[in-house]
Amino acid sequence: MHELSIAQSILDTVRTNLRDKKTVIVKKIHISLGVLSGVEKESLQFNFDLIPKDKLFKNVKLLIKENVLEVYCPKCKQKTKIKNSFVLKCAHCGNLTSDIVKGRELTVDKIEI
Amino acid sequence: MKPKILQIRKGILESNDLAAQKLRKDFSQKNVLVINVVSSPGSGKTELLTILIKKLIKKGLKVCAVVGDLATDNDALRLKSSGASSYQINTNGNCHLDANMIEKSLKKVPWKSADILFIENVGNLVCPASYDLGENMRIILMSVTEGEDKPLKYPTMFNSADICIVSKIDLSEAVDFNKKLAIQNITSVNPNIKIFESSAKKGIGVDKIIDYITSLIK
Numbered sequence: 001m002h003e004l005s006i007a008q009s010i011l012d013t014v015r016t017n018l019r020d021k022k023t024v025i026v027k028k029i030h031i032s033l034g035v036l037s038g039v040e041k042e043s044l045q046f047n048f049d050l051i052p053k054d055k056l057f058k059n060v061k062l063l064i065k066e067n068v069l070e071v072y073c074p075k076c077k078q079k080t081k082i083k084n085s086f087v088l089k090c091a092h093c094g095n096l097t098s099d100i101v102k103g104r105e106l107t108v109d110k111i112e113i
Numbered sequence: 114m115k116p117k118i119l120q121i122r123k124g125i126l127e128s129n130d131l132a133a134q135k136l137r138k139d140f141s142q143k144n145v146l147v148i149n150v151v152s153s154p155g156s157g158k159t160e161l162l163t164i165l166i167k168k169l170i171k172k173g174l175k176v177c178a179v180v181g182d183l184a185t186d187n188d189a190l191r192l193k194s195s196g197a198s199s200y201q202i203n204t205n206g207n208c209h210l211d212a213n214m215i216e217k218s219l220k221k222v223p224w225k226s227a228d229i230l231f232i233e234n235v236g237n238l239v240c241p242a243s244y245d246l247g248e249n250m251r252i253i254l255m256s257v258t259e260g261e262d263k264p265l266k267y268p269t270m271f272n273s274a275d276i277c278i279v280s281k282i283d284l285s286e287a288v289d290f291n292k293k294l295a296i297q298n299i300t301s302v303n304p305n306i307k308i309f310e311s312s313a314k315k316g317i318g319v320d321k322i323i324d325y326i327t328s329l330i331k
Contacts, residue, residue: 002208002240009125016128017121027116031125038243038269086268087301096304100272106125106243112116 069103132212136247152254154236180233209240257290283312
């Protein structure tokens, strides 16, 4: 539902971090999206294509890398990748852990100009 | 021409996060405990806050509240009846509150002299999860009428909360609520969460929440 605001924030983030805003055209934006970031991939892609863009972002493409959930278990000191669920359970010892290593990210990684 | 790659490595919500960090610093300087209350629409946020605020004021504490709503100011009026200085943030259809809205709303309530500031978020279990408001604590309400699997359906929101209050507990029997399963689901997506139960209408469990909140005030 808030993917429209997120799409706008992506453009704002790139604009803020770009020194030369006058002569360049941004062709691609690469972002990372954790499954626990609260942002839905398909919806973000749809909203991103929808929002109006100025010359800097003319024909820009959004490339989304989706990160799965990964937790660290302090009990057995091992990491577990969690797929198809959000139950934070260590696959090695069954312990529940709140130590999330990956899955919350919502970042602009790089751009192509 | 070969495309040129520029590394950015910045959080998409960086501007909100920076605004939230500034708020958190201001709150801590003035020694105000700030609690962000989230839930789906109709879980009983306003009802519970009204009774909590009444009791906190009775204990001699100063309480402010800001409340987000898509269109009306009904909730702010209800909170006002509890004795708190309250202000309605009208989001005009926006599904969540962000740090800038909070910053603006603070001009309308005497938060600097308060002990506690409640932020009642827009009723929504998805979007508010991503937006830090500079709070010290996030409370999520889950009413027994919503079903035990809410945490599994909205893991991001449940994972982001510090406290879960299972509300409308007086209706458990009527809706065949399975408390054991609900607690299991809540802790499976957030093992560190603290769980309370309450019924604002019947006054059940409210004092335990009050004790916990007052224990956090310096």
